[in-house]
Amino acid sequence: MYGLRDKYAIAGVGETAYTRNSGVPVLDLAVEACLNAARDAGVDVKDVDGIVSYNFGDSAPAIAVATALGIPNVGYAVDFAGGGNAANLITLSAAAAMEAGLAKKVLCFRAMNGRSGFRLGGGREMLARGVTQHTAPFGWITYPQAMAMWARRHIVKYGTSAEEFGSVAVTFRENASLNERAMQRAPITMDDYLASRFIVEPFRMLDICLESDGACAVLMTDAARAKDMAKKPVYIMGGAYGGGPDQGEDLFDAIRWPDHSENYAAYIADDLWKSAGVGPRDVDVAQIYDCFTYSVLMQLEGFGFAKPGEAGAYCASGAIRRDGELPLNTHGGLLSEAYIHGFNHVVEAVRQLRGECGPRQVEGAEIALTTAGAMTCGSAMVLRN
Amino acid sequence: MNEVSKPIPVADAETAPYWDGCREGRLLIQQCADCRRRRFPPHRLCPHCHSANADWVEATGRGKVYSWIVVNHPVPKEVYREEVPYVVALIELEEGVRMVSNIVGCDPHDVAADMPVSVFFEPADGGMVLPRFRPATGAA
Numbered sequence: 001m002y003g004l005r006d007k008y009a010i011a012g013v014g015e016t017a018y019t020r021n022s023g024v025p026v027l028d029l030a031v032e033a034c035l036n037a038a039r040d041a042g043v044d045v046k047d048v049d050g051i052v053s054y055n056f057g058d059s060a061p062a063i064a065v066a067t068a069l070g071i072p073n074v075g076y077a078v079d080f081a082g083g084g085n086a087a088n089l090i091t092l093s094a095a096a097a098m099e100a101g102l103a104k105k106v107l108c109f110r111a112m113n114g115r116s117g118f119r120l121g122g123g124r125e126m127l128a129r130g131v132t133q134h135t136a137p138f139g140w141i142t143y144p145q146a147m148a149m150w151a152r153r154h155i156v157k158y159g160t161s162a163e164e165f166g167s168v169a170v171t172f173r174e175n176a177s178l179n180e181r182a183m184q185r186a187p188i189t190m191d192d193y194l195a196s197r198f199i200v201e202p203f204r205m206l207d208i209c210l211e212s213d214g215a216c217a218v219l220m221t222d223a224a225r226a227k228d229m230a231k232k233p234v235y236i237m238g239g240a241y242g243g244g245p246d247q248g249e250d251l252f253d254a255i256r257w258p259d260h261s262e263n264y265a266a267y268i269a270d271d272l273w274k275s276a277g278v279g280p281r282d283v284d285v286a287q288i289y290d291c292f293t294y295s296v297l298m299q300l301e302g303f304g305f306a307k308p309g310e311a312g313a314y315c316a317s318g319a320i321r322r323d324g325e326l327p328l329n330t331h332g333g334l335l336s337e338a339y340i341h342g343f344n345h346v347v348e349a350v351r352q353l354r355g356e357c358g359p360r361q362v363e364g365a366e367i368a369l370t371t372a373g374a375m376t377c378g379s380a381m382v383l384r385n
Numbered sequence: 386m387n388e389v390s391k392p393i394p395v396a397d398a399e400t401a402p403y404w405d406g407c408r409e410g411r412l413l414i415q416q417c418a419d420c421r422r423r424r425f426p427p428h429r430l431c432p433h434c435h436s437a438n439a440d441w442v443e444a445t446g447r448g449k450v451y452s453w454i455v456v457n458h459p460v461p462k463e464v465y466r467e468e469v470p471y472v473v474a475l476i477e478l479e480e481g482v483r484m485v486s487n488i489v490g491c492d493p494h495d496v497a498a499d500m501p502v503s504v505f506f507e508p509a510d511g512g513m514v515l516p517r518f519r520p521a522t523g524a525a
Binding site for chain 2: 126127128129130131132133134135136137138139140141142145148149150152153156197198199200201202249255256260
């Protein structure tokens with residue numbers, strides 16, 4: 001996303017409670033989160049004129065949410081068919097839509113009954129069509145199974161240790177213990193991590209994110225309007241979406257991917273940092289997509305925080321803790337706060353830049369990174385206050 | 386579907402020759418008749434030169450393990466409960482393409498990167514025959 005530095009801002013954030021069973025349709029969750037984001041910005045939700053989301057057929061369509069909110073004029077409504085890779089693509093697309101004059105105030109949301117309803121970690125349909133005919137019949141069915149294949153290559157190539165993966169899980173849980181919204185707040189030790197049972201090797205239970213019901217949303221507008229709204233604006237400095245060659249035929253398939261020891265991050269880092277005009281050393285706090293522990297390591301390497309193969313040692317050194325040089329996933333991440341498919345990372349980044357995070361606040365945070373994606377494609381943003 | 390089964394591959398216009406080959410005990414991959422590059426999974430057009438001219442060539446069935454996982458927790462439980470632990474691997478064939486399959490015939494924890502493996506064919510649910518791999522005997 002070039003040429004739009006600091007031109008668009010996040011003016012409001014909102015969410016629902018994060019639970020194992022919301023007891024309500026996903027549309028209700030989306031409406032509640034969107035309403036909270038608009039209220040947070042001090043905006044009458046009926047003045048919103050754009051709405052964008054992403055889903056796997058497990059959510060409410062953007063236009064259904066606009067209808068439920070009684071929004072009269074919708075100039076932009078899009079549902080991306082996407083997974084975690086799209087969590088920052090929707091905000092970048094909202095900026096693009098506003099730049100094109102399609103809308104002036106855009107709600108971006110992700111809503112899911114990811115535990116009580118459609119479970120992403122669950123099975124796929126038993127008739128394997130398309131590229132799935134070459135994967136599922138061999139019992140390669142769930143996302144943990146897909147991504148364990150990537151983690152393995154990192155281990156093969158670099159000798160990444162269980163303790164290095166574990167340091168990510170332990171650190172994020174420590175952060176979650178300070179976040180009243182987090183679904184898993186009980187601290188864990190490295191011994192707890194190492195003793196947690198294998199689900200699909202090399203993944204233990206504690207390498208794998210939560211399954212959650214919930215929704216979160218942000219309200220975006222242009223910088224001039226944002227200045228007149230209720231909260232301190234958080235500006236989008238830059239962003240990027242993409243991945244490498246041979247991404248495959250769906251998010252699961254990566255049969256042809258060149259090197260599974262690195263993911264999308266290595267391919268979009270240049271665009272991200274050039275568009276934002278800053279680099280990894282300028283980041284005060286980062287919310288890194290953590291559907292699994294390994295994805296944090298690959299993104300730290302891809303985005304230039306550590307050399308290839310060295311992110312494990314970097315995490316284990318304590319650098320990613322709240323008092324380290326690069327505090328990560330201060331809300332507890334997808335591993336311990338909730339799995340709202342990475343969009344909760346955007347909400348947390350905004351709150352950190354506003355200084356609203358109480359005991360888990362990173363003092364003086366001015367620049368934040370949010371990332372989204374774990375395999376062949378993904379998105380990222382650099383934000384500032 | 387209410388009945389539980391393992392996922393059944395549904396052959397289509399592009400993949401039918403591949404699955405027919407499996408039934409005959411032959412591992413067939415496509416080779417572009419123009420640029421000569423091999424490809425998997427099967428598709429009508431070559432992704433490199435976009436030619437629609439392709440030959441089906443029989444692979445040696447030999448390859449090596451590129452990456453692998455050991456599935457401990459069965460999903461769906463009722464289908465894979467008796468199967469775990471099992472190995473799913475990305476296998477690099479001698480022909481230069483990668484495919485997904487299982488490694489059987491050894492302890493799951495004996496699988497290693499670059500381990501030589503060779504194909505065999507096994508009847509599966511839905512009347513299909515799947516290519517599976519086991520450790521190669523003799524020189525790779």
